[in-house]
Amino acid sequence: MKKKIISSLIFALAIPAFAQQKAEEPPPRWLQGRSEADAKSTLHPFNPKLTGADISDLKISKLKLPAGFSIDVWAEVPNARSLARGTKGTIFVSNLAANDVYAVVEKDGKREVKKILKGLNAPNGIAFMDGTLYVAERTQIKKYENIEDRLDNPPEGVLVVDGIDPTNGPGHFWKYLTVGPDKKLYFNIGSPQNITMPNYVQATIMRVDPKNGRLERYAQGVRNSVGMDFHPVTKKLWFTEHGRDWLGDDIPNDELNVVSKQGENFGYPFCHQGDISDPIYGKYASCDQFTPPALKLGAHVAPLGLHFYTGKQFPAEYKNNLFIARHGSWNRNTKQGYDVMRVVLDGNGKVAKYEPFLTGFLEDEKGDPPMWGRPVDLLVMPDGAMLMSDDYNGIIYKISYKKP
Amino acid sequence: MFFNLKQQQIAPQILGVILLFSPSIHFAANLEAGKEKAKTCVACHGPAGNSNNPEIPSLSGQPAQAISTALFRFREGNRKNPIMSPLAADLTNADMNNLAAYFASEKRTTTHVTSEKNLALGPELANKYNCTQCHGPQLLGLQHIPRIAGQQHQYLITQLRGFKQQTRSDMDGNMSSAAANLSEADIVVLADYIASLADKPAP
Numbered sequence: 001m002k003k004k005i006i007s008s009l010i011f012a013l014a015i016p017a018f019a020q021q022k023a024e025e026p027p028p029r030w031l032q033g034r035s036e037a038d039a040k041s042t043l044h045p046f047n048p049k050l051t052g053a054d055i056s057d058l059k060i061s062k063l064k065l066p067a068g069f070s071i072d073v074w075a076e077v078p079n080a081r082s083l084a085r086g087t088k089g090t091i092f093v094s095n096l097a098a099n100d101v102y103a104v105v106e107k108d109g110k111r112e113v114k115k116i117l118k119g120l121n122a123p124n125g126i127a128f129m130d131g132t133l134y135v136a137e138r139t140q141i142k143k144y145e146n147i148e149d150r151l152d153n154p155p156e157g158v159l160v161v162d163g164i165d166p167t168n169g170p171g172h173f174w175k176y177l178t179v180g181p182d183k184k185l186y187f188n189i190g191s192p193q194n195i196t197m198p199n200y201v202q203a204t205i206m207r208v209d210p211k212n213g214r215l216e217r218y219a220q221g222v223r224n225s226v227g228m229d230f231h232p233v234t235k236k237l238w239f240t241e242h243g244r245d246w247l248g249d250d251i252p253n254d255e256l257n258v259v260s261k262q263g264e265n266f267g268y269p270f271c272h273q274g275d276i277s278d279p280i281y282g283k284y285a286s287c288d289q290f291t292p293p294a295l296k297l298g299a300h301v302a303p304l305g306l307h308f309y310t311g312k313q314f315p316a317e318y319k320n321n322l323f324i325a326r327h328g329s330w331n332r333n334t335k336q337g338y339d340v341m342r343v344v345l346d347g348n349g350k351v352a353k354y355e356p357f358l359t360g361f362l363e364d365e366k367g368d369p370p371m372w373g374r375p376v377d378l379l380v381m382p383d384g385a386m387l388m389s390d391d392y393n394g395i396i397y398k399i400s401y402k403k404p
Numbered sequence: 405m406f407f408n409l410k411q412q413q414i415a416p417q418i419l420g421v422i423l424l425f426s427p428s429i430h431f432a433a434n435l436e437a438g439k440e441k442a443k444t445c446v447a448c449h450g451p452a453g454n455s456n457n458p459e460i461p462s463l464s465g466q467p468a469q470a471i472s473t474a475l476f477r478f479r480e481g482n483r484k485n486p487i488m489s490p491l492a493a494d495l496t497n498a499d500m501n502n503l504a505a506y507f508a509s510e511k512r513t514t515t516h517v518t519s520e521k522n523l524a525l526g527p528e529l530a531n532k533y534n535c536t537q538c539h540g541p542q543l544l545g546l547q548h549i550p551r552i553a554g555q556q557h558q559y560l561i562t563q564l565r566g567f568k569q570q571t572r573s574d575m576d577g578n579m580s581s582a583a584a585n586l587s588e589a590d591i592v593v594l595a596d597y598i599a600s601l602a603d604k605p606a607p
Contacts, residue, residue: 028534028581044538045576047548049469050476051497051504078476078497097575098480119481170570170577170584369547 029171029193033280034246045330046369046392048079048097053393059372063360067404068315071358071388074398075113077102080389082176082305083379083396084128088148091379092116092133093389093396096124096174101135103151104396116154117144124226125177125187134210136175136187139165143210160185161208161215166201167192172224176304181235184209188239190224195244195269195280203268205239205259221265221290222257227305227377232320234349236260238294240303240324243272245331252276253296254303256324256343256351265290295351301337302329305377305389313384314401320345323357325375325388335370338362340378340388358388358399433468434498438506441499444491445507452510458558465512470550471504472497473575483573514554518600526597529590534582535598543598548575553601560595 027034030045055073063071079095080102086092091104101117117123117135125136133147135157141164142157164187165173172190180186184207191203198204205219205228218237227240237259243252252272267274267290269281274292277283297303305325309318321344328337338361344353361373374392381387386399442453445463450456453463463471477483478492479500495503518526530536530543538549545551552560566572567583568591574580586594 028578028584030578030581031534031537042537042540044546044549045578047469047473047575049472051472051500097482098476099482100480168570170574170580173577 029169030245032193032246033195033244038246043330043333046371046374048374048392049394050079050097052076052078053395055395058393058395059360059363062363062372063358065358065399069399069401071397071399073395074387075104075111075396076394077104077113077389077396078394079391080394080396081124081376081391082126083377083387083389084126084133085379085381086128086133086148087131089382090148090151091387091396092126092128094123094126094135096122096391099123101126101133105151114151116147116151117157122174125175127177127179127185129179129183129210132210134160134177134179134185136164136177136185138173138175139163139168141175141177141185141187141208141210159213160210161213164189164201164206166199169193174226176226176228178228178230180207180237181230186218186228186237188222188225188228191268194246195278197269197281205237216262218262219257219259219264219266221268221270223268225257227303227325229307229322231258231349232308232310236349238306238308238322240297240306241266241268241293242302242329243299244269244278245300245329247272247276247279248299249332249334250299253293253299254301255293256295256297256303256306256322257291258294258349260291266293267291295343295354297324297326297341297354298336300329300332300335302327303337304375307378307380307386309380309386311380311382311384311386314386315403317344318342323378323386325378327374327376328362328371334365335362335367336365338371338374340375361390433501433505435502435505435509437499438502438504441503442506445503448487453507454510454513455556455559456515458556459562461556461559462512462554463507464510465544465554466504466507466551467545467547467549468501468504468508469548470545471507472500473548474550475500475503477573477575482575512551512554512602514600514602516554516557516596516599518596522593522596523600525593529594530598533586533590533594535594538578543601552598555599557595557599560598561591564591564595 077093079097080093081096082094084092093102099120100115103114103116105112120137122138123135127134131146133144140162141160143160169192171192175187177187186207189201189204191198204217207218208215224242225239241255243254270285271287271290303324304327309321324341326337326339340358342357346352361371364370373390376389376391379387388397448460449463455462475492478488543553567579570580
């Protein structure tokens with residue numbers, strides 16, 4: 001009798017397992033939504049040169065900026081991603097493909113690069129507030145108090161929040177982190193795949209109060225955002241968002257968005273760029289239910305860091321302009337991006353102008369690879385110069401202005 | 405839309421950068437220095453990086469960036485292996501670039517022979533599971549994407565199982581995602597077929 005029960009149990013368990021095998025298996029996350037027409041595509045993602053570039057190989061002379069601006073190599077940091085500045089002048093640099101956080105300090109006129117944290121899990125997100133460095137890893141955010149006085153002997157990280165990698169899946173697991181005017185931490189939880197129905201905390205911008213670890217959903221319908229900044233006057237959150245892949249070379253546009261109220265929905269996976277209904281999920285909702293982008297940034301340009309220019313070194317017309325680092329993506333036969341764009345807003349906070357600021361990383365739009373460098377994040381320095389990280393070469397550049 | 409900004413070419417001005425603690429001081433890759441440094445590697449990875457041990461990967465004929473990426477990730481602790489982690493621990497970025505240049509310049513020899521059955525099944529599986537999309541039509545790799553054609557048989561099986569179980573380090577999640585749907589039987593067929601591929605177009 002006992003034997004019979006066990007064998008029928010095995011039988012009962014075996015049926016769903018068998019059924020699962022028979023069912024159509026989902027494609028890998030980066031191929032979700034690829035059409036038959038693209039089935040032979042050999043487009044592939046690019047990865048950084050983790051061992052760094054030879055400085056003499058950097059094609060700095062190919063870079064172009066408006067008159068009066070110049071760009072120099074400022075520091076070498078492997079896989080340099082997000083940038084944050086401590087109040088005592090330390091520049092913190094994260095990486096994604098390795099597992100470290102670096103600090104760049106200037107002492108007696110010399111610049112020093114120190115690895116201060118290691119053994120982290122995809123620590124792409126960093127932010128600094130009130131003496132404390134916050135680091136967003138794949139699954140958690142930790143804080144390192146009084147860090148600038150302890151760079152040579154950093155403290156153990158203290159947990160702020162965990163459980164922020166809800167699927168433990170292979171897609172969009174890295175975080176961008178910034179501090180809001182409310183002293184809360186803002187970060188993305190990306191969609192786990194190219195195009196899929198997200199759960200409650202996926203495809204969102206979340207915020208957490210570092211005082212008590214309370215987590216809230218701040219914006220939803222955001223496929224993945226790897227760049228956020230607050231407008232210096234309106235204090236609204238502006239963010240970049242990567243559009244889905246495999247709808248073609250020219251759609252959908254990646255987006256520049258602005259959050260007007262908590263909980264706002266930006267459309268993913270139902271609607272892209274404010275006006276394109278998704279071929280799979282579009283039937284469940286209409287584009288007019290969602291907040292459209294403030295600006296369409298171009299298709300497959302991979303916008304990452306964005307920052308409002310609050311310095312005094314650049315000409316007066318740059319005040320409160322928005323700079324956007326476009327990493328350039330792989331899912332386009334003719335590549336674009338790999339530059340820094342300038343966005344001018346009018347008195348009502350609407351986009352008035354969108355134009356190239358720094359170009360020249362893209363060498364051959366049909367090349368493989370097409371570029372020799374990839375902008376990631378931006379940081380305005382106290383003297384008004386702007387730092388820019390390039391994860392492909394592991395370089396931080398400094399962009400300065402001098403009246404011609 | 406507004407792409408009419410006047411731009412001017414700016415002169416390069418590279419400032420001296422002091423890097424006291426950074427491991428990223430580097431020079432143009434030096435093949436001879438790489439060959440010298442490789443004496444430790446070839447003890448296990450075989451002459452000129454052509455492994456004759458099914459468990460140990462061949463390094464010859466890999467794209468340089470694939471080798472430097474793997475070494476970097478061993479050193480930084482992203483990828484862990486009881487033998488490779490300590491060996492990579494003391495390598496500088498320059499060492500890694502030199503080793504990468506050296507092994508990339510060597511020719512892969514392939515000795516593995518697959519069964520007729522797997523030779524017939526392999527190409528379809530390599531296409532079905534999207535191997536060819538990134539590793540290339542002949543699976544020779546490019547940039548950071550390793551050459552798998554002619555790679556050691558048991559090594560391929562171990563890596564694919566690791567990616568499927570998400571225990572193998574994966575920089576961007578793409579391999580874990582690609583391997584998620586692989587059955588154990590397909591892993592064995594694919595590895596057997598791919599290991600047999602020499603420097604010629606996949607059939």
